[in-house]
Amino acid sequence: MQTAILVGLVLAVLWFLEKMLGTPMVIRPLVVSSLIGIVLGDAKTGIIIGATLELIFLGAIQIGGAVPPDVLVGAGLGTAFAILTGEGSEVALALALPIAILAQSLKVAVFIIRSWFMDFAVKLAKDANIKGLVALNLGGLILQCFMYFMVGFVAILFGSSTVEAFVENIPEVIMRGLTVAGGLLPAVGFALLLQPMMTTKNIIYFLLGFIMVSYLNLPILAITILGVILAFVITNEMNGKDSGTHDKTQENDGLEGLFDA
Structure with missing residues (x-):
């Protein structure tokens, strides 16, 4: 019971802070899983799972009316079940995405339900009732926080033993398959993120990174530092060209004005 309450509170409080503080990204897996690990007494596993799930959910960001898989619930419950069953990141990777997709429907x-409040909100706006609008907005936020609390509470209270029994009865060959699939999921997350970025102008940089990893055997940190340096050099060079073009344009305009005079 206490564990279920703690997990539910973490999910609800993080969602409240995310919306009240202007989207500080506290519902990302790296934060969520770490906090779940802390409240469940295994911070190390929580941080490891959070870093792994962050790769999977890199592109899961709500933009406009699009509702992506619920990262908060997926990371929170995936991490909680992984720690409670003692199976580690394999269980978290296997459960996080399905749970996130299910929570997406709940959201x-x-x-x-919140859309039903719109007519009332319009009436408050027409009456210039600022306090009423603030209260209505907070009420909708609290409703969502309650949803997150109940999802976390019910899932852990009634699901941890079921999930544990389920995991213990998974054949070893399937568990190895889940491990392999878990290793592939971060690559899928990167692919989804890079898909809109893969243009003819950018592909040369991806090929450069592939060569540095595959043939030069450079570590990720070294490639990251080289990438930052390369971006800095290219950005400054482009700014210099733009500045030079601008100066030449001004010079030509001045000469034309002189001849016109």
Whole structure:
């Protein structure tokens, strides 16, 4: 019971802070899993799982009306079940995405319920009732926080033993398959993120990174530092060219004005 309450509170409080503080990204897996690990007494596993899930959910960001898989619930419950069952990141990787997709549907349901308040909000706006609008907005936020608390509470209270029994009865060959799949999921997350960025102008940089990893055997940190340096050099060079073009344009304009005079 206490564990279920703690997990539910972590999810609810993080969602509240995310919306009240202007989206400080506290619902990302790296934060969520770490906090879940702390409240469950295994911070190290929480941090490791959070870093791994962050790669999977890199592109899961809500933009406009699009509702992506719920990163908060997926990371939180995936990490909690992994720690409670003692199976580590393999279970977290296997459960996080399905749970996130299920929670996505619950979030859409809450959004539909909140849409019923719109007529009342319009009436408050017409009456210039600022306090009423603030209260209505907070009420909708608290409703979502309650949803997150109940999802975390019910899942841990009734699901941890079931999940533990399920994991213990998974055949070893399937567990190895889940481990392999878990290793591939971060690559899928990167692919989804890079898909809109893969253009003819950018592909040369991806090839450069591939060569540095595959043939030069450079570590990720070294490639990251080289990438930052390369971006800095290219950005400054482009700014210098733009500045030179601008200066030449001004010079030509001045000469034309002189001849016109």
